Amino acid sequence: MNVVTRFAPSPTGFLHIGGARTALFNWLYARHTGGKFLLRIEDTDRKRSTPEAIDAILDGLSWLGLDSDEPPVYQFARRDRHAEVVRTLLETGHAYRCYCTPEELAEMREKAKAEKRSMRYDGTWRDRDPADAPAGIDPVIRFRAPQDGETIIEDAVQGTVTVANSELDDLIMLRADGTPTYMLSVVVDDHDMGITHAIRGDDHLTNAFRQTQIFDALGWPVPVYAHIPLIHGADGAKLSKRHGALGVDAYRDMGYLPEALLNYLCRLGWSHGDDELFSMAQAIEWFDITDVNKGASRFDFDRLSNLNAKYIDASDNARLIELARPGIEENIGKSLTDAVRNRLETGMDSLKSRAETIPQLVELSMFYCFERPLSYSEKADGILDADARTRLGAVHDVLSGLSDWSQDAIEEAVKEYATSNGLKLGLIAQPLRAALTGTNVSPGIFEVAAVLGRDESLGRIADAASKA
RNA sequence: GACCCCAUCGUCUAGAGGCCUAGGACACCACUCUUUCACAGUGGAGACACGGGUUCGACUCCCGUUGGGGUCGCCA
Numbered sequence: 001m002n003v004v005t006r007f008a009p010s011p012t013g014f015l016h017i018g019g020a021r022t023a024l025f026n027w028l029y030a031r032h033t034g035g036k037f038l039l040r041i042e043d044t045d046r047k048r049s050t051p052e053a054i055d056a057i058l059d060g061l062s063w064l065g066l067d068s069d070e071p072p073v074y075q076f077a078r079r080d081r082h083a084e085v086v087r088t089l090l091e092t093g094h095a096y097r098c099y100c101t102p103e104e105l106a107e108m109r110e111k112a113k114a115e116k117r118s119m120r121y122d123g124t125w126r127d128r129d130p131a132d133a134p135a136g137i138d139p140v141i142r143f144r145a146p147q148d149g150e151t152i153i154e155d156a157v158q159g160t161v162t163v164a165n166s167e168l169d170d171l172i173m174l175r176a177d178g179t180p181t182y183m184l185s186v187v188v189d190d191h192d193m194g195i196t197h198a199i200r201g202d203d204h205l206t207n208a209f210r211q212t213q214i215f216d217a218l219g220w221p222v223p224v225y226a227h228i229p230l231i232h233g234a235d236g237a238k239l240s241k242r243h244g245a246l247g248v249d250a251y252r253d254m255g256y257l258p259e260a261l262l263n264y265l266c267r268l269g270w271s272h273g274d275d276e277l278f279s280m281a282q283a284i285e286w287f288d289i290t291d292v293n294k295g296a297s298r299f300d301f302d303r304l305s306n307l308n309a310k311y312i313d314a315s316d317n318a319r320l321i322e323l324a325r326p327g328i329e330e331n332i333g334k335s336l337t338d339a340v341r342n343r344l345e346t347g348m349d350s351l352k353s354r355a356e357t358i359p360q361l362v363e364l365s366m367f368y369c370f371e372r373p374l375s376y377s378e379k380a381d382g383i384l385d386a387d388a389r390t391r392l393g394a395v396h397d398v399l400s401g402l403s404d405w406s407q408d409a410i411e412e413a414v415k416e417y418a419t420s421n422g423l424k425l426g427l428i429a430q431p432l433r434a435a436l437t438g439t440n441v442s443p444g445i446f447e448v449a450a451v452l453g454r455d456e457s458l459g460r461i462a463d464a465a466s467k468a
Numbered sequence: 469g470a471c472c473c474c475a476u477c478g479u480c481u482a483g484a485g486g487c488c489u490a491g492g493a494c495a496c497c498a499c500u501c502u503u504u505c506a507c508a509g510u511g512g513a514g515a516c517a518c519g520g521g522u523u524c525g526a527c528u529c530c531c532g533u534u535g536g537g538g539u540c541g542c543c544a
Contacts, residue, residue: 008544009544010543010544012543012544042544043544044543044544045543045544047543048543048544098542102541102542105541105542109540109541112469112470112540113469115469116469116470117469117470117540118469118470118471118539118540119540119541120470120540140542158472158473158474159473161472161473162472163471163472164471167470167471167472167540168471169540172541172542174542175542176542177542179542181541181542181543181544182543182544183544185544186544201538202473202474202537202538203537203538203539203544204538204539204544205472205473205538205539206471206472206473206538206539206540207539207544209472227473227538229473229474229537229538230537230538232536232537234479236536236537237536237537238537238538264480267480267481267493268480269480269481270481271480271481271482273482273492274481274482274491274492274493275492275493276480276481276492276493276494277493293474293481294473294474294475295473295474295475295536295537296473296474296536296537296538297479297480297481298479298480299479300479300480300494300495302479302494302495303479303480303493303494303495304494305494306493306494306495307494309506309507313507350506350507353506353507353508354505354506354507355506364505364506424503425503426503426504427503429503429504430503430504433504439504439505440504440505441504441505441506442504442505443504443505443506444502444504445504
């Protein structure tokens with residue numbers, strides 16, 4: 001079988017993290033099987049669908065590299081086809097017109113709630129004579145659902161799930177204004193697009209029963225359903241903005257790399273033995289939809305950050321500088337000079353192993369970018385007491401005499417000075433760090449001095465030595 | 469409330485009846501490395517929700533309880 005999967009978001013907001021994972025699993029499964037991955041924008045709700053949301057979703061997918069094999073299908077554009085299918089259903093007796101008003105339905109709902117039942121359309125118009133139709137009311141068209149027996153779905157993730165048909169009511173397929181509803185459109189589009197596997201969130205599980213019934217009424221084959229568990233927040237409750245239900249663009253802005261997010265998302269509800277860090281190429285090779293877990297998992301920023309740190313460390317320096325540049329330039333209020341860029345390029349190797357996110361990388365890099373005189377952090381300020389400043393003055397003199405400004409030469413000179421004066425290296429290294437970086441946290445101080453260059457280093461040391 | 473689904477360390481998970489003295493990763497704690505901070509390395513603490521079955525033997529199978537989640541729109 002040629003596998004065809006799809007991601008079918010409704011464009012009512014950004015591409016959130018759960019949607020991203022749904023897209024990822026569909027994409028992985030299609031790539032794994034050599035099938036196709038399609039995209040369908042479910043924009044039949046005209047009131048809530050926006051072009052901005054469509055762009056946000058498309059941007060999010062492309063940032064993650066979840067490319068679809070064909071241009072997206074816009075569901076609303078297919079409304080005539082949907083209406084046509086409803087007409088067929090009407091002709092074959094699988095559908096009927098219902099003249100209940102929204103108010104009457106609301107009443108029904110209220111009553112059901114009061115009686116602690118779930119709301120089910122009572123079938124008022126199911127077998128009623130169309131001649132009874134009240135004037136002036138545009139009817140909706142409902143599906144004539146089977147009332148006896150049960151509907152079974154063989155879910156690739158959830159297993160066999162059965163529900164009594166008496167639990168399901170006659171859903172609306174065509175609204176009073178003639179537009180199709182989701183339940184009908186999905187069935188028609190999945191069929192017409194040749195979808196073989198519908199991989200989607202767990203929240204659609206109950207919809208699968210009704211969609212199965214519609215497929216059956218139409219005599220169409222039902223796709224393989226795979227309902228993947230939802231992602232919860234850190235507290236186990238539904239994902240809210242507070243704990244991660246953000247658009248993928250927010251993760252980009254927070255400084256996460258797409259490959260880190262992808263790797264993390266893969267491990268939420270799916271695993272390949274003990275493998276934690278792997279490429280999408282490996283995931284494609286390993287992924288199978290039947291290996292997805294049934295239980296919901298919680299979103300954990302710590303794990304994402306940990307993964308992100310590894311991907312940052314593995315990224316090439318030019319890319320990291322580009323990613324950090326906007327943040328750096330905002331801090332220094334101007335664009336990067338070549339001199340600064342050079343420092344970043346040589347210093348990046350030891351900078352990047354310290355950062356979990358791009359903003360952290362920016363923060364760690366700033367001391368290479370600021371111009372003299374540096375401002376000192378509270379801790380750096382504390383380190384630079386009178387004694388330290390005196391020692392710095394002496395170190396300045398020693399280093400001024402160096403003919404070779406290499407990391408090794410600087411280290412050797414400083415160490416020699418320390419030993420000959422009976423000073424612990426820390427008493428010099430820490431003030432040196434404060435002087436050169438304005439902070440108390442940085443890569444190795446001799447490396448920093450080497451990267452900064454002779455003039456800049458000496459200048460910064462002199463600044464600190466003479467500071468008030 | 470009704471229906472459906474789920475249940476291994478705090479979190480993500482490995483585990484397809486004996487391989488389990490339940491493994492790995494994140495987080496946490498200690499130590500090593502680094503006279504900083506990280507990275508890395510070593511070690512530690514930490515779980516099969518509960519109760520019944522089935523079986524010679526259950527984390528693994530069945531039932532129930534509890535807990536969690538989803539759905540119940542002329543939204544998708």
